[in-house]
Amino acid sequence: MEVKLASSYGFCFGVKRAIEIAEEHKNSATMGPLIHNQSEIDRLRNNFNVNLYNSLDEVRKDDTVIIRTHGIPKNDLKALKQKDVKVINATCPFVTTPQQIVKKATEDGYCVVIFGDSEHPEVKGVKSYGNDNVIVVLSTQDLENVVFKNDKIAVVAQTTRKKEEYLEIVNYLILRHKEVRVFNTICDATFENQDAARVLSKEVDVMLVIGGKNSSNTKQLFSICEENVESHLLEDENDLQLSWFNGKKLCGITAGASTPDWIIQNIINKLKIIK
Amino acid sequence: MEVKLASSYGFCFGVKRAIEIAEEHKNSATMGPLIHNQSEIDRLRNNFNVNLYNSLDEVRKDDTVIIRTHGIPKNDLKALKQKDVKVINATCPFVTTPQQIVKKATEDGYCVVIFGDSEHPEVKGVKSYGNDNVIVVLSTQDLENVVFKNDKIAVVAQTTRKKEEYLEIVNYLILRHKEVRVFNTICDATFENQDAARVLSKEVDVMLVIGGKNSSNTKQLFSICEENVESHLLEDENDLQLSWFNGKKLCGITAGASTPDWIIQNIINKLKIIK
Incomplete structure (x- = not known):
């Protein structure tokens, strides 16, 4: 069976990059869970001895500590750098950008508004690069009483x-x-x-959507593909059914945002041996 | 008859300021018509000998030249200043602001978009403070092919x-x-x-709306007032009718954006002698 991957699928750029960084640093530890996917965290621990710290107190001398995609507050990063450890920054570049914008805008005398969830680690990190003139809001209502x-x-x-x-x-x-x-x-x-799923599903004979059956993200991809071609939702290679490929030549593949690449690869390997 | 003026009426701040400046500079000339109101331009010429130039060629040595509220292009201002004349800048401060923003933003490397009519004198003036990276648009369609x-x-x-x-x-x-x-x-x-017309028309016994009977701006004020109280639209004091004020104590006044203050004052003077 010929296989074609969507031009964009699964983990985003920032998560893929963080996982590669973790794989390159065996025997390290991440500050907080690297990504929101337990089987991927288990894989990194089992195959690369990448461990998980939940607080700065767990950090020991000569550790290699990886900052996760969401980033961490400025003072936590400073404290970490003072601990005589090797710090590897896997903060997503798309998160570093708002951090630097908040820093520069504050220096230039702007009041800063962050649109987001004040309890989210990314937002906590971004906010930490400003001063008292930075506020976090989720709606215009939150702005009504701001002076x-x-x-x-x-x-x-x-x-x-x-x-x-x-907007x-x-x-x-x-x-x-x-x-x-x-x-x-x-x-x-x-x-x-x-x-990318929309485009690919118009080109192929059958479409596989890989991801959790309860993941709203994955189900949305499935519903897009289903509009254009026979589509199947599966969690891993064990869900594959030979009957899906009868008389088909080209199989398209996409995956939900929390689906690791190795699960996708296992499926591709099985597809290749189907005639 | 007791009279109360709306808290805001008639000419805007910038036009009022320009007229005061013109009155303070007898025997001067304005570069282009000072405002869009011929009777006011006639009054300035008759009472203060404020003349009207339509091109830089008309300017003579030792003239006092008034820049009107809309402003003029940067190079015209420069040419004028080189002509050995006294330049009085009556550009509205609200127009000077976008001029300075375009200048600073261009210096700081921004591409500049001006939302407005490229043929309007104000816009021509504002645009002149930038470089080739300034464009003027009236709708999002105008942006579609911009690189x-x-x-x-x-x-x-x-x-x-x-x-x-x-927005x-x-x-x-x-x-x-x-x-x-x-x-x-x-x-x-x-x-x-x-x-202001909406607020005042709820307080008074009768409302006068002064302005051109074909001015859409004046008609809009009239329709707002009419919702709240007996209202009359008039162009000048000759339109006043005594019957409007029978049994009324307080008369509210507003005026369209092209109504000079002296027309309003003539009406107020007549109202004061009505018992």
Whole structure:
């Protein structure tokens, strides 16, 4: 069976990069879980002895410590660097950008608005690069009682937020302030996977969507593919059924955002031996 | 008859200021018509010998030349200053602001988008403070084929544009570029007159709306007032009718954006002698 992968699928760029960094640093530890996928964390521990620290107190001299994709607050990074350990920064570049924007905008005298969840590790990290003039909001309601110290506002968004909701926040601010400096820090990864699945499902004879059967992300990919071609949702290679490929020449593959590449590869290997 | 003026009416701040400047400079000339109101231009010529130049060629040595509220292109101002004349700048401060924003943003390497009419004198003036990386657009369609030299965009609006339309332009840009620096340069004058008329018409026994009977701006004020109280639209004191004030104690007054104060004052003087 001939196989074609979607041009974008599975883990986003930042997660793939963090996993490669972890694999390159055997016997290291990550500060907090590297990604939200237990089987992948288990694999990194079993195959590369990459361990998991949940607090700075667990860090020991001469450790190699990996900062995860979400990043960590500025002072935690500083404390870590003072501990006589090797720090490997796997913060996603798309998260480093808003961190640096908040730092620069604060230095330039802007009040900063972060659109996101104040309890999310990414947002906590981004916020830490500013001062008292940084606020985190989830809706325009959160802005109603805010008194800004000046009329120059800079705005960034948590990378995984919806653009439509970001524009609501931004428009509210533009109508009320002289200058609003809007940084588009939202990452397109989820939408890229969906767009690529849509394109590929029109080219192939059958489509496999790999991911958790309860994952809303994976189910959305499945529903997109199903509109164009016979499609099947599977969690791993054990779910494969030979009957799906009768009379088919080209099989397309996509995967949900929490599906590790090795699960996808196991499926591809099995597909290759189907005539 | 007791009279109360709306808290905002008639000419906007910038036009009132320009007229005061013209009155303070007898025997001067304005570069282009100072305002869009012929009877006011006639009055300035008759009472203060303020003349009207339509091109730089008309300017003579030792003239006093007044720059009108809309401003003029940078190079015209430079040429004027080299002519050995006294230049009085009556450019509205709300127009000077976008001029300076375009200058600074261009120096800082931003591509600049001006939302407005490229043929309007204000926009021509504002645009002249930038370089080749400044474009003027009236809708998102005008942006579709634009190739920006970098991903840092600054946006300003012609002062008299509608905010809703400005947000459309701004949102289009935010979704497509890394940084969009939005300057809210729209002037609230028109809306301030409407809001003030709405408030005053609820307080008084009768409302006079002074302005051209064909002026859409004046008609809009009239329709707002009429919802709350008996209202009359008049062009000058000759339109006044005594019957309007029978049994009334307090008369409210507002005026369209092209109504000179002296027309309003003539009406107030007549009202004061009505018992």
